[in-house]
Amino acid sequence: MELRHLRYLVAVVEHGSFSAAARRLHIAQSAISEQLANLEQEIGVPLFTRTTRKATLTKPGELFLEEARRILAAAQYAIEIAQQAHRGKIGVLRIGFFAGATGVSFPRLIRQFRKKHPDVQLSLIEMTSGQQWQALLKGQIDVGFTRRVEPEFQSDLLYEPMQQDPIVAVLPKNHPAAAAGTVDLRDLANEPFVLSSRDTSPALFDKVIELCSEAGFSPRIASISTVWSSVVLMVQAGEGVALLPMNQQQFRTRDLTFSPLTAKNAFIDFVMTWSPQHDTDLNRSFRELAKLHRIDASVERDTA
Known part of the structure; x- marks a missing residue:
């Protein structure tokens, strides 16, 4: 049994005869008659009572017609679902991120994508950069927002720069270097x-070492923390000074300053990354919107 058998059956019922159905479908009447006869033989049940002028469904034929219509509707729905998925309109998109770098632009991007693709299920997963790279390779997430991709992953992952976050010195308010506004x-x-x-x-760790090296010294490390908020707390506690990327999510405190550095390369990249091995049309739709969003954000900064 094939879908065309069901389509012929429905056409004969809707148009009242084999000849009318044949004209509607632009095929020979003999082809419809032969295919429906084969269908009746396959299922072992007569579906039509035939006369020279009209074909009438038998009682089993009426029940079969109901199911045939459901099957055809389901097949059409499957086609539409596949077409929408191909256009990146539906599906599940798993996005890795880490809160220390996303800033206010990331939530805006997610809201815009949800509005543009209401039938796509978004799953947001907070992960470190390293965890995201591993998850992308395994197909556990579809898109990641990370710092610069480490060399060992660059042959397997692609990435697109999204923004450059300036690195600032986190200092106690009364620190002598904070008075100048910028810090050498x-x-x-x-x-x-x-x-x-x-x-x-x-x-970030490598960037701090690089900046200090270019300034002519190796940093004397007093403490190491796993997240930027803990680094800030350590500075507040008097454990030392810190260098951190500045973004609009970082909280402000009365007892600390976030001072720009004089070094021209005092910035760190924030990138969108993905695995070409696991790429899909839905992933590409999201990335295209993210690129437009990046451009719009850049224009906003320039005109602010």
């Missing part, structure tokens, strides 16, 4: 440093 890292050479752990923030 050389003025912090003798300070103890609180760093984000390289296990959770490899790109």
